[in-house]
Amino acid sequence: KDNINPRYTFENFVVGPSNQLAYKVCLEVAENPGRSFSPLFLYGSVGLGKTHLLHAIGNRAKTKGYRAMYSSINDFSEEMVKALKEGKIEKFREKYINVDILLLDDVQFLAGKERTQMELFRVFEKLQTFEKQIVLVSDRHPKDLKDVPDRLVSRFESGLLLEIGLDDETRISVIKKKLMEYGFSPEDSVVSYVAENTGYNVREIEGFIRTMKILGEVPKPVRRDQRSIETVVRYVAKNFKVDPELLRTDSKDRKVVSARQIAMYLCKTLLGSSYTEISRYFGKKDHTSALYAIKKVEEKRRTDRKFHHMLKFLEDGLRKHLS
Ligand code: ADP
Ligand code: MG
Incomplete structure (x- = not known):
């Protein structure tokens, strides 16, 4: 073998x-x-x-x-x-x-x-x-x-x-190729949708396109407007007992930082907002701030069961608020 x-x-x-x-x-x-x-x-x-x-x-x-x-x-x-x-x-x-x-x-x-x-x-x-x-x-x-x-x-x-690295040009070629492999036509709007929602990692890109395939279409998140992002932020802030306005500032207070990262994560997973949208809402310069915060939450969720349950609780509660 x-x-x-x-x-x-x-x-x-x-x-x-x-x-x-x-x-x-x-x-x-x-x-x-x-x-x-x-x-x-x-x-x-x-x-x-x-x-x-x-x-x-x-x-x-x-x-x-x-x-x-x-x-x-x-x-x-x-x-x-x-x-x-x-x-x-x-x-x-x-x-x-x-x-x-x-x-x-x-x-x-x-x-x-x-x-x-x-x-x-x-x-x-x-x-x-x-x-x-x-x-x-x-x-x-x-x-x-x-x-x-x-x-x-x-x-x-x-x-x-x-x-070995992954530059922008190669990354876009990979996205196009993988879209075609999964039966999507690689139109500009679809390519940039995938590009905006994934990092510099082909496994992540593939995973994202696979999810699109399972959902049967290019996901047009139902509620990705400003109002629903606000709902997520207010809900998380309330649970952390912090002022929701602080989440949009660059306060380094530990509780605020956690709440902010979790709110960003939930905007991504529950609303399907793009990294760019999320970063913008939280007053950050470019998409990498949200990308970084969300990665951290994902990682912690994988390794920390208590944290996972806490997120699950927030997700269940928020789903009710959003529907
Ligand atoms: P690494 O070992 O560097 O973590 P992998 O080789 O496991 O990454 O790649 C992850 C996934 O992405 C695999 O399914 C692989 O086929 C795919 N992949 C990575 N780079 C490319 C590429 N340049 N072209 C096509 N598929 C790629
Ligand atoms: Mg490997």
Whole structure:
């Protein structure tokens, strides 16, 4: 089992200024592994297509008759622990050495995993001796990896280091492509609707368009007027026992900041207001203020059950007020 997902290919990867170098190098690596760019270390923030490119390399390399294998560091680590327990560590090592291309994802998770680091180092040395290809992907530069020993970091840096990004032009191409994949026509108004409501993250863009598909149309939020934003703000302020007017100022009072972030979040989820609209209402310069505040609430909601229930309570109450 090589763990390579046939869904991710070079053909369905959208290329633009911010990722074309990474794309070209990955293509070269898939066709001529081990020649010029090994190890290849690719890094960049979440949702920019790093995992997609790893699988694309694997898929292309396989058509050329190369043996490729994909593994995330966490899977590599779990497999290693299991092999150690069962006395099969030699078999484990062999499996990772017997490839032409090793594709390793989420290298940042090496942090603090000493035994995994040690085994990876061995595999690394062997593959390099045989001039095999190694491709590593991480959310940060090797120098910024935490709790990873220097000898590994310097190995990671010994080949080609490339950062992948998402610029506006590429982002718009991605939105158009994904809209078409989901059966929408990429008219300007629809493209900018998606652009306004998503960040610089292809996973988020895809998720947003998928939701549009499920709803069956380009969502025209029912009540995204000033009045309903005010309803949300007043409701949240009342629950937090703060003056609603303060939410529109730049008061740094903790309670006001929380209430403001939550109100922004609820405008997004309940009213479908755009980041731009929300930022404007709260007196902020550009859409990133709302984007940032909403992200924070989303994150907290995922990890904090109490917080989640509090939001649920506000949402249920507000739905009644808004309908
Ligand atoms: P990362 O590993 O960088 O967090 P992924 O590779 O998992 O990101 O990408 C997230 C989603 O976005 C995947 O479904 C992927 O196919 C898609 N995607 C990312 N970048 C592109 C791109 N340039 N063209 C087409 N799809 C993309
Ligand atoms: Mg990934």
